[in-house]
Amino acid sequence: MRIGVIGGGAWGTALAQVAARAGLPVTLWAREPEVVESVNGFHENRHFLAGVPLSDSIRATVDLADLAGHDALLVVAPAQHVRAVLAAAPVGCTPLVLCAKGIEAGTRLLVGEVARQAAPEAPIAVLSGPTFAHEVAAGKPTAVTLACEDEDLRARLAERLAGPAFRTYGSADVTGAEIGGAVKNVLAIACGVVEGAGLGLNARAALIARGFAEMTRFGLARGGQAETLTGLSGLGDLVLTCSSTNSRNFSLGVGLGQGKSAAELLADRKTVAEGAFTAPVLRAAAAEAGVDMPVTQAVNALLEGADVRGVVEALLSRPLREEQA
Ligand SMILES: NC(=O)C1=CN([C@@H]2O[C@H](COP(=O)(O)OP(=O)(O)OC[C@H]3O[C@@H](n4cnc5c(N)ncnc54)[C@H](O)[C@@H]3O)[C@@H](O)[C@H]2O)C=CC1
Numbered sequence: 181m182r183i184g185v186i187g188g189g190a191w192g193t194a195l196a197q198v199a200a201r202a203g204l205p206v207t208l209w210a211r212e213p214e215v216v217e218s219v220n221g222f223h224e225n226r227h228f229l230a231g232v233p234l235s236d237s238i239r240a241t242v243d244l245a246d247l248a249g250h251d252a253l254l255v256v257a258p259a260q261h262v263r264a265v266l267a268a269a270p271v272g273c274t275p276l277v278l279c280a281k282g283i284e285a286g287t288r289l290l291v292g293e294v295a296r297q298a299a300p301e302a303p304i305a306v307l308s309g310p311t312f313a314h315e316v317a318a319g320k321p322t323a324v325t326l327a328c329e330d331e332d333l334r335a336r337l338a339e340r341l342a343g344p345a346f347r348t349y350g351s352a353d354v355t356g357a358e359i360g361g362a363v364k365n366v367l368a369i370a371c372g373v374v375e376g377a378g379l380g381l382n383a384r385a386a387l388i389a390r391g392f393a394e395m396t397r398f399g400l401a402r403g404g405q406a407e408t409l410t411g412l413s414g415l416g417d418l419v420l421t422c423s424s425t426n427s428r429n430f431s432l433g434v435g436l437g438q439g440k441s442a443a444e445l446l447a448d449r450k451t452v453a454e455g456a457f458t459a460p461v462l463r464a465a466a467a468e469a470g471v472d473m474p475v476t477q478a479v480n481a482l483l484e485g486a487d488v489r490g491v492v493e494a495l496l497s498r499p500l501r502e503e504q505a
């Protein structure tokens with residue numbers, strides 16, 4: 181099985197290394213010529229994943245046409261760019277494994293739904309879970325959800341991508357797997373705010389639990405399954421991303437909690453904090469689905485410049501409610 185990877189950021193590079201470690205030849209498409217030079221010349225992505233030696237069976241290219249004839253394509257461009265890269269890539273009926281976490285602005289579509297429009301003949305799978313790229317690339321133990329409706333393809337992909345330290349758990353629930361990954365980025369910003377504003381560990385635990393309730397309400401309304409949301413791609417990833425400044429979303433929240441503006445924090449950023457793009461789309465999608473998402477609304481208010489104290493007070497002073505309502 182020859183694997184193509186679309187996107188030479190930290191995660192695309194780490195996944196290229198996963199596939200190479202599994203013994204598969206890999207072509208890695210990156211839009212930056214300097215990334216291609218670094219991977220081909222030094223077996224390292226010095227721009228997005230510095231310090232991690234890469235397998236010499238990974239060949240990088242700036243030319244999307246070089247992805248023709250592969251057996252599966254891992255799609256690891258940021259969510260807002262997936263439509264454009266798929267439109268330009270030679271996809272045809274090659275299976276796509278979607279690895280970006282987000283919801284497309286404007287259309288409010290999950291990445292899998294975008295891919296179905298952009299590449300209607302391609303079978304779709306989703307790979308998602310608690311996976312900091314540096315740890316995966318370094319070979320630290322990691323487990324992911326590999327969701328695909330086609331049982332045979334799911335089993336084939338799960339088996340070929342797995343390795344001694346990379347466990348793939350199959351699921352037929354593509355929507356549920358995607359929603360966990362998209363929503364947790366927004367909730368991670370909220371947890372970062374708690375850290376940055378010094379609101380304490382009780383507040384962070386409460387936010388993870390209430391945030392998860394919010395993710396579940398939205399996920400069920402969009403057709404995801406509860407078991408997926410409590411799994412690796414939902415609760416698992418939420419816990420990881422809400423616990424560490426290794427998360428770009430959590431770090432963005434820390435800055436907001438310290439009183440910095442989103443514009444200041446996002447200016448000249450080379451790496452992506454998907455939650456900043458997902459938050460407004462998620463708020464709109466939740467309103468459309470009639471789902472109450474107070475933490476998501478609070479994150480949007482903070483991204484739009486609201487004062488941290490006022491937003492926290494507003495969250496805490498909402499009418500009391502039943503926990504399971
Ligand atoms: N870094 C991580 O630990 C993980 C990231 N992800 C997800 O993977 C996706 C990609 O993130 P990373 O690899 O971390 O990116 P990154 O933050 O390391 O790098 C930014 C990436 O965005 C690409 N980019 C910027 N503008 C673009 C455009 N106009 N068209 C196409 N690509 C463009 C850059 O080429 C680069 O590959 C995101 O959806 C992220 O949520 C998922 C799991 C883990």
Ligand SMILES: O=C(CO)COP(=O)(O)O
Binds near residue numbers: 426429
């Ligand atoms: O998705 C991730 C871990 O599973 C990476 O999180 P960040 O994008 O917040 O760094």
